[in-house]
Amino acid sequence: MANILIVGDGAIGLLLSHFLSASNHVTVLTRKASTNTRFYSRGNNASKKINAQFISLNQLNKNNEFDLVLFTVKAFQVPDAFAQVKPFLPKGCSVVLSHNGMGNVDEINDQLNSTQALYFLTTSMAGYKSNLYIVQHTGEGQSVVGGCNSLALQNNEVTAEALKAVPNIKWTDNIHQLRFEKLLVNIAINPLSALNNIKNGELRSPKYNAIIFSALNEACNIAKAQGLDIPLIKALNTAYKIMELTCDNYSSMQQDVVHNRTTEIAAICGYIRQQGKLYNIKTPYNNELLAKIEAKKSVV
Incomplete structure (x- = not known):
């Protein structure tokens, strides 16, 4: 014990x-x-x-x-x-x-x-x-x-x-690989569920496909620069599987925004932005999600 x-x-x-x-x-x-x-x-x-x-x-x-x-x-x-x-x-x-x-x-x-x-x-x-x-x-x-x-x-x-x-x-x-894979799920689910005030399962709607694809593509480019092997198709499949498994749940970031609490966006999309600067990789979609969540928190 x-x-x-x-x-x-x-x-x-x-x-x-x-x-x-x-x-x-x-x-x-x-x-x-x-x-x-x-x-x-x-x-x-x-x-x-x-x-x-x-x-x-x-x-x-x-x-x-x-x-x-x-x-x-x-x-x-x-x-x-x-x-x-x-x-x-x-x-x-x-x-x-x-x-x-x-x-x-x-x-x-x-x-x-x-x-x-x-x-x-x-x-x-x-x-x-x-x-x-x-x-x-x-x-x-x-x-x-x-x-x-x-x-x-x-x-x-x-x-x-x-x-x-x-x-x-x-x-x-190799916990770093697993942490990055979890990061990809967080990028796909947390900011969009918070910005739109929806449950995880609703992110499977086609109208969110493009932003999820683009944000994860940027993050997979960062993973590759770090020497990690995380194909985009794997990241997408995992994210959509988690959306299905937690379809009736609200994400932690959605809960933080609703209750006017500080979110973990800086350690999620903010990390991708920081690594993009380090590796000279453009990350406009993650930058946008970061800015929108930070603005959302500041005006709730």
């Missing part, structure tokens, strides 16, 4: 805390009232209490010997969240990042010591919070985890044992 700290109690953080607490001791770091119980709900089944301890930052102390620290905050929140938790990280613990988009891995790895392993977990599990304290599990999905530094690539037994309670989880030796 591992001692796990989950940083962030958004939908994915609560879903993971529900599953991981079945065979581990789980503590969840939250900015909300730490005394409230959280619940997991699936379909018409009765809600279940999440068997985890919820604490605030001032309740963290250096006596907490966490084996695994899992960051489930949004991409733009990772640097601040890590800075707050870093003083409490045991020397031999493992750190796992999990968010949409790219970025953060190199920056966090530079701040770890030689005995701290770094992993990234990407998941297509679907869920949303129906209120501050209940997470609704709305869709199955595969979770993939892989090492991001030499220690994680060499020895992952403790982390693998701790995470095995996550449904449909598998390991990869």
